[in-house]
Amino acid sequence: xxxxxxxxxxxxxxxxxxxxxxxxxxLYEPIRYIMNLGGKRIRPVMVLMASELFNDNVTIALxxxxxxxxxxxxxxxxxxxxxxxxxxxGAQTVxxxxxxxxxxxxxDVMMVESNKHLSKVAVNVLKAVLDTFNxxxxxxxxxxxxxxxxxxRSDVSISEYLEMIRLKTxxxxxxxxxxxxxxxxxxxxxxxxxxxxGENLGVAFQLQDDILDVYGNPEKFGKQVGGDIIANKKTFxxxxxxxxxxxxxxxxxxxxxxxxEIKVGMVTNLYNKYEIKxxxxxxxxKHLALANEALAAxxxxxxxxxxxxxxxxxxxEREH
Amino acid sequence: xxxxxxxxxxxxxxxxxxxxxxxxxxLYEPIRYIMNLGGKRIRPVMVLMASELFNDNVTIALxxxxxxxxxxxxxxxxxxxxxxxxxxxGAQTVxxxxxxxxxxxxxDVMMVESNKHLSKVAVNVLKAVLDTFNxxxxxxxxxxxxxxxxxxRSDVSISEYLEMIRLKTxxxxxxxxxxxxxxxxxxxxxxxxxxxxGENLGVAFQLQDDILDVYGNPEKFGKQVGGDIIANKKTFxxxxxxxxxxxxxxxxxxxxxxxxEIKVGMVTNLYNKYEIKxxxxxxxxKHLALANEALAAxxxxxxxxxxxxxxxxxxxEREH
Numbered sequence: 300x301x302x303x304x305x306x307x308x309x310x311x312x313x314x315x316x317x318x319x320x321x322x323x324x325x326l327y328e329p330i331r332y333i334m335n336l337g338g339k340r341i342r343p344v345m346v347l348m349a350s351e352l353f354n355d356n357v358t359i360a361l362x363x364x365x366x367x368x369x370x371x372x373x374x375x376x377x378x379x380x381x382x383x384x385x386x387x388x389g390a391q392t393v394x395x396x397x398x399x400x401x402x403x404x405x406x407d408v409m410m411v412e413s414n415k416h417l418s419k420v421a422v423n424v425l426k427a428v429l430d431t432f433n434x435x436x437x438x439x440x441x442x443x444x445x446x447x448x449x450x451x452r453s454d455v456s457i458s459e460y461l462e463m464i465r466l467k468t469x470x471x472x473x474x475x476x477x478x479x480x481x482x483x484x485x486x487x488x489x490x491x492x493x494x495x496x497g498e499n500l501g502v503a504f505q506l507q508d509d510i511l512d513v514y515g516n517p518e519k520f521g522k523q524v525g526g527d528i529i530a531n532k533k534t535f536x537x538x539x540x541x542x543x544x545x546x547x548x549x550x551x552x553x554x555x556x557x558x559x560e561i562k563v564g565m566v567t568n569l570y571n572k573y574e575i576k577x578x579x580x581x582x583x584x585k586h587l588a589l590a591n592e593a594l595a596a597x598x599x600x601x602x603x604x605x606x607x608x609x610x611x612x613x614x615x616e617r618e619h
Numbered sequence: 620x621x622x623x624x625x626x627x628x629x630x631x632x633x634x635x636x637x638x639x640x641x642x643x644x645x646l647y648e649p650i651r652y653i654m655n656l657g658g659k660r661i662r663p664v665m666v667l668m669a670s671e672l673f674n675d676n677v678t679i680a681l682x683x684x685x686x687x688x689x690x691x692x693x694x695x696x697x698x699x700x701x702x703x704x705x706x707x708x709g710a711q712t713v714x715x716x717x718x719x720x721x722x723x724x725x726x727d728v729m730m731v732e733s734n735k736h737l738s739k740v741a742v743n744v745l746k747a748v749l750d751t752f753n754x755x756x757x758x759x760x761x762x763x764x765x766x767x768x769x770x771x772r773s774d775v776s777i778s779e780y781l782e783m784i785r786l787k788t789x790x791x792x793x794x795x796x797x798x799x800x801x802x803x804x805x806x807x808x809x810x811x812x813x814x815x816x817g818e819n820l821g822v823a824f825q826l827q828d829d830i831l832d833v834y835g836n837p838e839k840f841g842k843q844v845g846g847d848i849i850a851n852k853k854t855f856x857x858x859x860x861x862x863x864x865x866x867x868x869x870x871x872x873x874x875x876x877x878x879x880e881i882k883v884g885m886v887t888n889l890y891n892k893y894e895i896k897x898x899x900x901x902x903x904x905k906h907l908a909l910a911n912e913a914l915a916a917x918x919x920x921x922x923x924x925x926x927x928x929x930x931x932x933x934x935x936e937r938e939h
Contacts, residue, residue: 320757323764323768326761326764377723377724377727380723381720381724401767403697403700403701404697404701404760404764406727407726408760411756411757411760414753415753417749418746418749418750422742422746425746429734429737429745430738433734433735433738436731436734437728437731437732437735440727443724444643444646444721447721447724448645
């Protein structure tokens with residue numbers, strides 16, 4: 300069995316070997332560019348991890364892993380256009396470098412490239428792989444749509460927020476796990492347990508993100524603490540405070556009257572008063588418990604679950 | 620056997636029955652909107668026509684036909700963003716009505732919806748269907764990229780232009796034919812002959828479009844005669860004249876010094892002088908001959924080819 304670092308290396312070696320057509324160069328260069336910007340390759344590693352639970356030959360899942368990584372990068376290219384984002388992983392975004400039209404079209408071709416990777420799996424699992432991938436892709440698009448709509452709305456509920464992050468972030472982790480399981484030869488029952496594991500892990504990961512944005516150690520966090528507060532971002536913490544605080548207090552959350560660092564301090568105090576961190580942590584732990592429950596029910600030898608337990612622990616304890 | 624009008628009715632009845640999720644409404648409404656804007660449904664009809672050559676049960680090809688129509692409409696949604704087009708079939712384009720971001724994302728989901736339709740075909744043809752569809756989708760994207768690039772270039776050759784229209788327009792007609800053949804149970808040989816038929820028909824169709832834009836009967840044409848000339852569009856006629864005319868004459872093609880109707884008259888005279896219409900017609904007839912050749916080689920009873928011959932004739936004789 301490989302550890303996650305070894306699996307990441309397998310992905311890193313495979314990506315430069317993907318063959319794209321040479322022409323039109325401007326259609327395919329952005330794809331090579333974004334695919335080689337790096338990142339932790341979490342999603343394709345999850346595909347391989349899940350497959351290896353059921354099949355010693357981890358390369359059997361490589362095409363699906365590349366499909367998931369290509370799809371994920373496709374969503375980054377299109378999301379960055381929609382968000383008007385100039386930077387991605389410290390480098391120019393595709394639309395900044397090649398223009399919006401080119402970025403739309405290269406993204407479209409990445410979707411085709413994902414499907415080309417998928418079509419290489421064994422015929423006996425092809426239909427199940429497609430169904431899972433298509434449901435996953437559809438969920439991710441729905442999540443992005445909700446995220447954009449929430450920016451314009453002032454009445455987003457906590458349950459709507461949880462549904463949005465489930466779709467936008469968690470469904471893809473669940474889908475990656477399930478796809479790996481399917482190509483590895485898992486039963487439907489085990490594949491669905493791994494889906495539940497991945498999805499709940501994804502929700503927990505996003506909630507931890509929301510918490511770290513406010514309560515992260517500035518030295519370890521890597522980005523500005525309080526960035527979400529300054530941007531009035533509707534995170535779990537923001538929405539919970541909006542619900543629990545007095546009306547006058549809550550108006551602070553959207554106020555533009557204070558310097559950023561002052562506002563971050565005041566909002567953090569408000570969060571502390573209503574124990575928002577604890578409430579967010581409880582929600583996160585609920586999802587980690589569900590992930591652990593799915594993992595416990597998984598019908599594989601216990602020692603094979605080590606990497607999966609480590610993932611849960613990493614999220615619980617991560618500081619950035 | 621159904622005639623093309625009957626096949627179109629089958630498509631028209633099937634489209635409103637496609638079930639999209641209800642939420643998020645703004646993601647799915649644009650899909651219903653563009654899918655119901657009408658059009659002649661040429662591509663899905665071609666899928667059914669090709670399938671029916673090999674299988675009496677035409678509904679066997681319906682999922683693939685809907686996949687092709689959904690994919691085609693997806694390309695319209697994204698192309699209209701790139702082209703900044705306000706109108707499509709006389710109605711507001713999706714991005715005009717819902718905004719660019721929404722249009723990008725609804726388009727993305729349409730690609731997923733296409734793949735969902737495809738995944739419903741019988742498992743024994745699934746792999747072949749996916750391979751043909753993915754190659755087709757990739758070609759169409761490459762064609763759109765070339766089309767955008769040609770607008771910025773002054774050295775486009777005739778062969779580059781023919782390759783662009785092959786990719787942007789003809790590959791999808793070839794792909795529709797081949798996909799119908801595959802689900803209908805055709806041999807690989809026959810499926811490829813139908814691909815060649817569709818692709819050559821597509822190139823001929825686009826060349827006829829270029830000709831009609833200049834030489835169409837204004838009463839029957841339905842849009843402004845000479846529109847391509849006014850827009851300096853690099854059509855087959857434009858590029859051929861650029862190549863054959865004297866340098867001073869050729870400068871007229873890109874000139875902005877004349878009123879539109881004057882320029883249309885002058886450019887048409889230039890085309891006449893160099894017999895551009897005849898050259899374009901010869902190129903079109905070359906592709907129709909190749910389409911007929913593929914049709915003749917097709918191993919099905921001759922009476923079944925009637926509808927296909929009618930398609931060739933329609934293109935040869937169409938006036939709008």
